[in-house]
Amino acid sequence: MDPIGSVPGAVAGAVPAVLSAVVLMAADRAETRARQALAATAGPPRPATDGLDLYELAFLASRATALLRVPATVLVRMHAEGRLAVTGKEYGTLRLRVLDPVPRDDAEAALLDEIGGEEGSVRSPLSWHEQHVPCMARLHDRLVADGLLCEWGLPDGVPSSSPAAVARKAAQARARRLRNAAVVALLAAGAAFAFLSGSWLPLAVQTGVLAVVPVLLDRRPPMRRGITAAGEAARRAATATPLPADAELLRRVALYGVHVLPEDHPLAPVPAPPGRPRDPDPPREEFDLGPPGLGGL
Known part of the structure; x- marks a missing residue:
């Protein structure tokens, strides 16, 4: 098998690789626009x-x-x-x-x-x-x-239960299915061309594109969940008086x-009896990270 093959064949074989890059970049731009539109639905943080x-x-x-x-x-x-x-x-x-x-x-x-x-x-x-x-x-x-807490993968001020966030999640799932279907179809086309032409270099380039382009396009904000800067300020103000x-x-x-209640307070917890095993810690929070970003396949 000639890894390169004829020049016209190599050029033709590069088409699926180029289209794969185009699909990934278009999906990334659509995801960025959707996130910006979702962030625009949030109001200012509570003072x-x-x-x-x-x-x-x-x-x-x-x-x-x-x-x-x-x-x-x-x-x-x-x-x-x-x-x-x-x-x-x-x-x-x-x-x-x-x-x-x-x-x-x-x-x-x-x-x-x-x-x-x-x-x-x-x-x-x-x-x-x-x-x-x-x-x-x-x-x-x-x-x-109110912008005092934030949720995983969402802009500040947008709860996951809000209509805008629910609609965006459904649209995001549909967009990812379409993107993945297009990438799989183009990869199959590249593999078929390599098999029929005997030239595997275009397929290797396409595979590299699918591996590298998502990394280069990954500009998503850090995934975080917890108190925001506005929440910290509100908490400090509430404890200062x-x-x-x-x-x-x-x-x-x-x-x-x-x-923190005094021992003689009626609601103060009763200490564990001697020899009793220590109670388990409160259940830990389970973070739902959701599906991978548009950069992943």
Whole structure:
């Protein structure tokens, strides 16, 4: 087999390689335009001077442990306001009596629902996951929409649940299928030409194009998830103001969890009995990185 073959044959064999590069570059430009259009749907970040409520502060203090700090904040606040009473506790469990059954927000409604009536028990420490407690998902989306949190692969200020993000994800999946189908067809054409002409150099060039061009075009922003610069500023502003002792304790619960409560506080966790195995750590967050970018095949 002549690796080069005739000049006309080599030129003809280069056509699939050139078209492969064109397909990849066109797909990359389309992806860039789609991302810019999605970023344009985001509003300006919330100013730090607007402040944070306690739930938002708990979420921004650490997204990984917000599932513990948000319900702890609800529990301690309702108890401090005389709307919940502790009737008993033991390691891993709190028994509660509801004195005011009317929730003032979604988080209180979730807690009252977990208690299940005038009297009931909850886990200690109590934990809520975004997938299971809708108010946590709504809180997360509000912080993302306000530019205080960001999500993987999305511009700041755009929650993954927004109509624009959902539409873009569907369009992106269709575009990737079309791109992959075109690349596979061109690669098959290049392989068929190499087999029929006996010249494999154009096919080697096409393979190199498919390997190198995506790397050269990969200008995607870093994949990140967590608090943004605006979120950091809001968190610093929310923790800088001195508060009365009771309000400061509630803020510390939002920042650090129920373990900052004094030992004699009715809601303070009961220490583990001697010899009891250590409880497992809270479940780790699972990051959905989504499908690969348009640079990958």
